[in-house]
Amino acid sequence: xxxxxxxxxxxxxxxxxxxxxxxxxxxxxxxxxxxxxxxxxxxxxxxxxxxxxxxxxxxxxxxxxxxxxxxxxxxxxxxxxxxxxxxxxxxxxxxxxxxxxxxxxxxxxxxxxx
Amino acid sequence: xxxxxxxxxxxxxxxxxxxxxxxxxxxxxxxxxxxxxxxxxxxxxxxxxxxxxxxxxxxxxxxxxxxxxxxxxxxxxxxxxxxxxxxxxxxxxxxxxxxxxxxxxxxxxxxxxxx
Numbered sequence: 703x704x705x706x707x708x709x710x711x712x713x714x715x716x717x718x719x720x721x722x723x724x725x726x727x728x729x730x731x732x733x734x735x736x737x738x739x740x741x742x743x744x745x746x747x748x749x750x751x752x753x754x755x756x757x758x759x760x761x762x763x764x765x766x767x768x769x770x771x772x773x774x775x776x777x778x779x780x781x782x783x784x785x786x787x788x789x790x791x792x793x794x795x796x797x798x799x800x801x802x803x804x805x806x807x808x809x810x811x812x813x814x815x816x
Numbered sequence: 817x818x819x820x821x822x823x824x825x826x827x828x829x830x831x832x833x834x835x836x837x838x839x840x841x842x843x844x845x846x847x848x849x850x851x852x853x854x855x856x857x858x859x860x861x862x863x864x865x866x867x868x869x870x871x872x873x874x875x876x877x878x879x880x881x882x883x884x885x886x887x888x889x890x891x892x893x894x895x896x897x898x899x900x901x902x903x904x905x906x907x908x909x910x911x912x913x914x915x916x917x918x919x920x921x922x923x924x925x926x927x928x929x930x931x
Contacts, residue, residue, distance in 0.1 A: 711856075734917055745820070745906055745922030746859070753917045792858060798916070803874065806851075808858040 704729040706795050708807035715783045716815050723778040723810045725793030732798035735776040737767055740790040740809075749791075752776060753798065763787070783814045818842050822907050822923035829897045829930045837892040837926050839907030847910050848890035849874075849920070850882060852903040859906065865890055897930045904928070 705728045715721045727733055734753050738746040750761025757769045767778045778791060793807040820841045829835055841848065850862040851874075861874030865884040879901060881893045890909075894901055907923040 738920070743924070745908070745924050746920070747922070748919045751917055751919075753915060803861060803864065804920070806859040808856055 704805045706793050706807035708810045710810050712811045714813045718782050721780050721783045723791050725776045726774050727795040729797045734796050734798045736794040737778050738792045785814045785816050788814045820921050820923040827928050833897050834895050840889045841909040845909035849908040850892045851906045854903050899930045902930045
């Protein structure tokens with residue numbers, strides 16, 4: 703079975719400060735990891751993914767994520783937060799050898815204060 | 817650039833009523849999905865269709881049925897709605913890349929209340 707944990711329901715940061723949204727995962731094989739973002743009253747949008755290669759992956763809107771195999775983590779980061787980054791962020795995982803069913807975390811609400 | 821289109825956007829049902837949520841994608845994707853989103857629960861997969869003519873159960877299929885009408889359309893039916901089915905429902909399709917991964921594209925959701 704595969705699972706994802708997002709330990710923080712909510713993260714608050716000031717505009718211009720760095721932000722981190724945490725994610726840990728459990729999967730039996732090689733992990734395929736994803737971050738999706740949901741803006742109010744919208745469906746989810748793809749941000750970035752890790753499947754292999756460099757542990758630091760870059761995605762849309764200046765976001766990046768760091769894959770750490772030993773800690774089974776895939777934290778989302780951004781060096782300088784914008785108010786417009788305020789949204790609900792979901793981490794997702796699947797076993798790289800399995801079919802295409804993703805398991806999503808519960809989501810973390812990011813609020814960036816002006 | 818319609819992407820994934822869901823109808824209706826809002827619906828209120830009484831317990832025991834039935835309804836069908838419609839979903840269509842214009843991106844020629846093979847796979848389509850139905851998720852429900854509940855506070856504190858994240859997204860949970862109800863049913864998916866890996867290709868036209870096939871459907872499979874996800875995590876929470878009880879109380880739902882699906883139909884993959886053609887490559888574009890994937891509908892979700894509630895035969896006898898229950899208050900526990902009050903949720904936001906998302907349809908999605910995905911594109912598979914040659915490197916072996918996929919990207920999901922989501923509709924804007926259907927907010928369903930069952931009284």
